[in-house]
Amino acid sequence: MIEAAPVATRYPRCNLAACMLPWTEHWELDVAAFTEHVNTFLQAGYRNLYVLGTAGEGYALSDRRFQQVVQTFAELTVGEGLDPQVGVIALSLEQITERIACAYHYGIRMFQISLPSWGPLDESETMLFFKSVCGAFPDCRFLHYNLPRVGRIIGGAEYRRLADAVPNLVATKNSSTDYARTADLLKHTPDLQHFLLESNFAMGCSIGECSLLCSQAGLFPKTTWQLFQAGLDDDLPELFRITALLHGITGRLFAHCQRRMIDGCYDKTFLWLRDPQFPTRMLPPYLGLSDEERQTCRAMFDAEFRQIP
Numbered sequence: 001m002i003e004a005a006p007v008a009t010r011y012p013r014c015n016l017a018a019c020m021l022p023w024t025e026h027w028e029l030d031v032a033a034f035t036e037h038v039n040t041f042l043q044a045g046y047r048n049l050y051v052l053g054t055a056g057e058g059y060a061l062s063d064r065r066f067q068q069v070v071q072t073f074a075e076l077t078v079g080e081g082l083d084p085q086v087g088v089i090a091l092s093l094e095q096i097t098e099r100i101a102c103a104y105h106y107g108i109r110m111f112q113i114s115l116p117s118w119g120p121l122d123e124s125e126t127m128l129f130f131k132s133v134c135g136a137f138p139d140c141r142f143l144h145y146n147l148p149r150v151g152r153i154i155g156g157a158e159y160r161r162l163a164d165a166v167p168n169l170v171a172t173k174n175s176s177t178d179y180a181r182t183a184d185l186l187k188h189t190p191d192l193q194h195f196l197l198e199s200n201f202a203m204g205c206s207i208g209e210c211s212l213l214c215s216q217a218g219l220f221p222k223t224t225w226q227l228f229q230a231g232l233d234d235d236l237p238e239l240f241r242i243t244a245l246l247h248g249i250t251g252r253l254f255a256h257c258q259r260r261m262i263d264g265c266y267d268k269t270f271l272w273l274r275d276p277q278f279p280t281r282m283l284p285p286y287l288g289l290s291d292e293e294r295q296t297c298r299a300m301f302d303a304e305f306r307q308i309p
Contacts, residue, residue, distance in 0.1 A: 009209060010163075010170035011141060011193035014083075015228040016213045017041045019051040020268050021069060022279040029068055030279055037271065037278065038076045044221050049077055050112055052087035053145065055215070055267040059089045060283045067102055074106035085110035085143065091118045093129065097136050104137065112143045112173065120151025123158060130166045143171035143195070155181070156188030163189050171195060173213060179203050186210065198227060198246050202239035205231040216246060219270040222309035249305055256296045262286040269294060273301045 019041065022033040041049055051073045052058030052066070061069065070086055077084035086103040088111055090096045100111055113133060115121050121129060134142050146154050153176075154162070163169055171193040174185060177200045185194050186208040195213040196204045204210035212231065214224040223242060230238035250266065265288050268280040272294065282288040289297070 007190040007209075009193045010167075010191055011143075013193065013209055013211050013232070014048040015046065015217075015225065016048045016050060016195055016211060017046045017217050018053055018055055018213065018215070018267065019049055019073070020055065020218075020264065020271055020278075021051070021057055022268075023281045023283065024279070025281075027281075027283065029065070029072065031072055033277070033279060034069075034072060035076060038073065040275075041217075042077075042082075045225065047081055048083050048085070050085040050087060050110075052089070053112060054087075054089070054147070055263040056087065057264050057283055058087040060286075063099075063102075066099055070103045070108065071106050074103070074108055078107035083110055084108060085112050087112040087114075087145070089114055091116050093132055096133055100133070100137055100140070104140065109140045110143070111137075111140060112145055114145040114147060115150040115152070117150040126154070126158070127162065127165060130162050130169060134166045134168050138168060141168050141170045142166075143173055143193075144169065145173045147173075147175065153181075156184035156186075159185065159192065160188045163192055171211075174200075176200065177203075183207050198224070198243065201227060201231060202236070202243045205234070205239055206236060215267065216249070216270060218267070219249075219273060219305075220246070220308050245308065252304065253297050253300055257289065257293055261289070265289060269297055273298060 019038055022030040022037065024030045038049065051069060073084065086108045088096050088099045090099065096113065115126065115129060159172065172185065173195040175197050176182065182196065182200055182204050186204065190208055194204065194210045196210050198212065198214045198216060201210065201212050212228045214227065217224045227239065227242045230242065254266065262282065264282055269289055271278045272280050280288045280294065
């Protein structure tokens, strides 16, 4: 790894697991299946879990349903040695702060937030957003999910200004595989903990300290931990070997699907491939895979990828 003066990060380096929401036939949270799902991650060694991101349908929940999910999740994950986080996705700043307050009541102190998406915020509005949301909860910490669907991507220089003004902004999540963008983040804000997907984690580790958010953690749990450990060990050959191993799997599993699907369709299918009892229903109006599409995924998984631990 390129040598650089060590910088203390605002949040510890970790392997972060995303939890999905299983729904019953009547569109209620399947508490038993959700409990088993979360406990499976805990038993696999995860101490950092989050719920209600984009893949976890955080965009789709009513206030009642949000409260139920957060309460159930907190009962499973709030405790010594664990650091759970809750995603908050909404169109208004007021709703975002109300939902943070709801999760705060149940003991959550780490939040994943994204910018409102009805209209892109300019830089001044973005600064106001972070100061308002993070400033309202000074004893909490915040991860910003930097995703294109909100209309703009925040770069390293702007993150530097935000981090200087908002001390409890501690981390970012970036799904880009662009090396220049990754380098820009780590150069300008090495004090923030940057969570990268498995496709870009090796590149990030070649520049500086970063964390892993692996979209295939439910599919390849041991390999995910091996990838993260290789990052901790600065083992670039192993990092890029595992990156190459995982590259293209999602595309091959879903090559037969002729429509673009919402994020959770893919992630719930990953869980179902390892646990056929996990429900893959998506809250309407979004549609999950048909039975035929899922069985085609399973046939490809069994033939090509089941041997990957």
